[in-house]
Amino acid sequence: MNTLDTTSAFLQQLLELAKRAAIKAGNYLNHNKDHQKLIYSETDKDIKLEIDRNSEKIIYEELKGTKISFLGEEFGLKKKSEDGLLWVVDPLDGTSNYFRGIDQCCVSIALMRNELPLLGVVYNFNNNDIYYASRGNGAYLNDRKIKVSSISDKSSASLTTGFPASEKTKNTLDFLGDLSRWKKIRMFGSAALSCAYVASGKCDVYLEKGIYLWDIAAGICLVEEAGGNVKKELIQNDLYSIKMSNGIL
Ligand code: IPD
């Protein structure tokens, strides 16, 4: 495993496996989206559903045969191995949207080696769009190659972001001041889909502070393979500040 060649047929096999796992979990989520949703836990800004946990179990069952370590949002780290390889999984990104019946939610699966995402899959089960990429092999949406936009001016560009609720007032005011310089601001409520939209040129920049690795790991691979630029900084504990762009803005 240590010598995993990023252009190898083996990486492509893992990508196909990750796509199958995302589709299986996504279909399960889609078939249950109009049913009663049991809340597993709710805090000030966060909601977790029973179905998030079921989705993670489905994905784990699909991927466990690879014997690669597994980090999921719901159950944490399954096992830590020496080879640096790690599945990083958000079994439902955009849980609040899913709960309220808004079709901006998805399954996100990445394979990382140490800090580097080797492959990423983001599956929007609501409309069957599957975004995927593997290191050195480009990024795709439903088998069509995608690339980031070429917009170079904020006044023509779309920024997608989440509101930095945990930020200090001064930073929040600076952030709000900057918003007026963009043509459009979008808050989709799904970090993984925001990344996919930058990768496919539907948005130009994605910016968020206080985000977890499972929200963005697959998206990093998508954006980089689509020709974009990623800046990721660990700000506290497991929380990151992230900027993904078309590489110009
Ligand atoms: C959330 C979404 C949201 C972002 C939050 C995340 P979850 O993920 O990605 O867009 O603003 O910070 O926690 O909880 O729906 O998986």
Ligand code: CA
């Ligand atoms: Ca989630």
